[in-house]
């Protein structure tokens with residue numbers, strides 16, 4: 001074993017069972033929820049901030065890279081080691097350290113699972129607003145590192161809008177506090193900066209999150225359309241007319257049929273697209289908005305606008321939505337989910353474009369996405385065993401993302417850049433933009449031992465080589 | 478203390494930005510003095526490229542640059558030792574892009590908040606940023622100072638609506654981060670880093686912002702209480718109710734004397750602003766019950782909120798020797814924070830007033846006729862009472878006071894980590910040298 005001496009040191013600090021090195025154990029940490037792979041040399045399980053500091057110092061002294069890992073549900077390869085080294089898993093740091101009800105704050109360790117936090121504070125009428133579809137498994141540390149969103153972040157904001165403080169271990173092993181419980185703090189907002197840095201700036205060991213109040217009334221509507229175009233135009237009108245939905249999701253015909261077959265949630269299988277619309281707030285407000293939503297949907301040729309009668313029906317619709325990708329998974333041997341964003345006035349345009357791309361490459365693309373914030377998730381169906389299809393999937397994905405950027409949008413709304421899109425960054429950012437980001441990374445992570453080769457493209461001279469390597473191995477599910 | 482105006486410098490600046498846009502005469506610089514330090518020159522570039530060229534020049538010659546928008550918040554910060562160039566962004570005042578259907582826009586950093594408000598008003602949209610002196614505050618300045626106002630209660634500060642930024646680095650590169658769309662995790666979130674950085678990490682040249690649909694009608698409910706404790710109890714009742722007001726402000730009895738709320742002397746005020754249909758407003762009435770003393774709407778209500786935004790300035794203008802502090806504490810610490818102010822002010826013989834978000838971010842004003850010492854004692858004692866995790870930054874005071882007290886106070890955020898960020902983006906510290914807290 002290459003890192004035997006380091007492993008021994010780590011064992012003496014963390015305990016025997018907290019350091020893995022057998023190949024069969026390491027294999028479990030080769031993946032995230034994508035298909036990219038990379039094998040660590042050691043997997044470690046810290047229990048305290050002091051452990052994290054010690055690991056960073058010991059690994060740093062030997063120049064060994066560290067990749068933090070939450071639940072491994074990431075879709076852009078963020079938690080995959082590209083250069084071997086250590087994967088640091090937070091499954092032993094999953095305590096809710098404090099729930100401060102009067103201030104609506106919780107202080108949690110990074111390994112706490114998103115949904116567990118909401119469940120733990122539900123008895124106070126509170127919850128943690130960011131709700132990625134992976135919330136049953138994904139961790140707060142992972143959410144912070146990816147700045148994750150979810151269906152309801154349309155109204156309530158993404159993770160960064162719900163974090164006021166952090167404890168972070170820097171590349172030199174020092175644990176530092178950033179921000180705290182107050183809404184504002186003097187000095188740079190390093191908390192806000194750190195959220196979304198995918199483990200490339202520091203390792204998060206504690207998070208101060210905002211908790212939100214469960215609303216008085218929730219209405220869940222399902223609007224059924226003949227065509228995706230009508231549904232897309234409805235989204236534009238809802239936004240323009242000032243309807244503030246708390247969630248506004250779109251599922252196209254392909255997705256609907258897959259979802260219905262898998263969950264029997266009551267989605268109409270013969271339609272072109274549906275919008276799943278949620279309204280929350282004061283009873284009076286919700287009722288008025290529900291009427292306005294129905295009116296706008298009908299004006300765009302909705303076939304029908306249906307409202308969930310009770311909590312059971314509502315939950316069923318959401319289970320259908322949150323398991324949509326699992327359902328899509330039944331349609332083909334593999335699928336590749338993209339994560340582009342366009343302005344809300346361009347949704348119909350991009351859907352038409354995606355349709356064209358599907359035809360051009362002779363592939364099926366399912367669309368299920370956060371329409372209210374223009375965040376697309378086209379899922380391209382293919383067969384991973386067919387090298388030609390793999391090539392095509394890549395080309396199609398790249399075409400779609402490039403088009404998103406041309407329409408004024410971006411490369412990723414919530415899944416992160418990771419190692420999936422770092423070589424696409426030049427589509428969005430020029431050399432100066434990237435240089436400034438690189439300065440920040442090298443200032444905090446001087447030897448690039450914290451999650452190396454993520455987010456930023458390889459320096460220009462090596463770029464070409466990396467692209468061809470990636471297309472051989474980098475197809476994500 | 479002013480730097481010797483260098484002829485060569487102004488010539489070079491004139492070559493970059495045009496002679497008519499560079500000033501170096503004393504009478505043109507007097508109003509740009511900061512804490513008694515007069516800049517050597519002021520330049521008002523027309524383009525981003527000119528700003529980049531100016532920064533390259535400054536970087537190569539180690540010149541201290543003060544980026545400036547409306548010059549409304551330059552009182553913030555430590556006393557500068559030298560200012561070579563004041564760089565004004567006011568000409569970058571265009572709306573570069575506005576997609577009302579997407580509720581997003583891009584603007585030059587030099588546009589004022591009031592100008593921008595007029596643009597979005599025309600589309601029945603709402604700019605969720607309402608700082609003091611909005612006629613003069615520029616978007617760049619508002620970002621650099623993380624300015625906010627009463628709308629912060631619902632929408633957060635400008636941090637929450639900033640989707641993208643473009644800025645010129647200390648060494649003259651033009652860089653951007655973020656984008657125009659409402660959801661985006663591509664690359665580092667330098668928007669957060671720029672927000673509240675007081676011009677020490679780059680010269681902001683444009684910003685992409687979120688706007689919101691404008692409500693059809695507003696109502697303001699004024700409530701008054703003889704004791705602070707009762708006011709806080711009322712606040713807690715609102716926070717626990719299903720209501721979600723746009724604004725929720727608390728005002729101390731002295732601050733209230735500047736607000737035309739028709740209130741009785743000596744009482745605490747809580748101002749709640751709501752928006753919505755008649756039915757929604759009726760629900761507010763029902764929930765707020767008989768505590769409400771007055772209710773208002775229409776043009777008077779607009780004016781009322783403008784006065785609230787500007788109250789601390791009015792205070793500072795009408796009292797000499799005063800210090801304004803921007804305070805932020807957790808919600809449950811507000812009562813103590815205000816009570817300690819009252820007690821300490823009583824003990825030290827200082828006149829005081831406070832107004833701002835009832836949930837924890839507010840402005841507090843102390844004035845002590847001619848006595849700098851008493852103000853120093855007051856501010857120190859007050860910061861001690863708040864504890865070091867709270868924010869209590871002085872946003873306005875005399876230069877004399879700055880000689881005795883640090884304007885920044887304490888912060889829970891690690892100073893060394895802040896220095897790393899500063900060094901990464903401005904390693905020679907030419908931007909606002911000596912004025913920031915690190």
Ligand SMILES: Cc1cc2nc3c(=O)[nH]c(=O)nc-3n(C[C@H](O)[C@H](O)[C@H](O)COP(=O)(O)OP(=O)(O)OC[C@H]3O[C@@H](n4cnc5c(N)ncnc54)[C@H](O)[C@@H]3O)c2cc1C
Nearest residue numbers: 070071072073074078133134139141142145149199204414
């Ligand atoms: C079915 C499915 C649905 C999904 N739905 C959504 C969705 O709706 N919205 C959304 O935004 N995402 C979604 N995702 C993506 C993913 O779940 C999120 O990115 C999630 O936040 C990752 O959390 P994790 O704990 O699994 O992190 P991991 O995948 O383990 O890691 C993600 C990144 O975080 C870093 N990291 C982890 N812990 C730390 C730490 N303590 N300090 C520093 N860095 C750390 C890792 O290095 C890596 O870069 C979905 C994924 C799946 C499989």
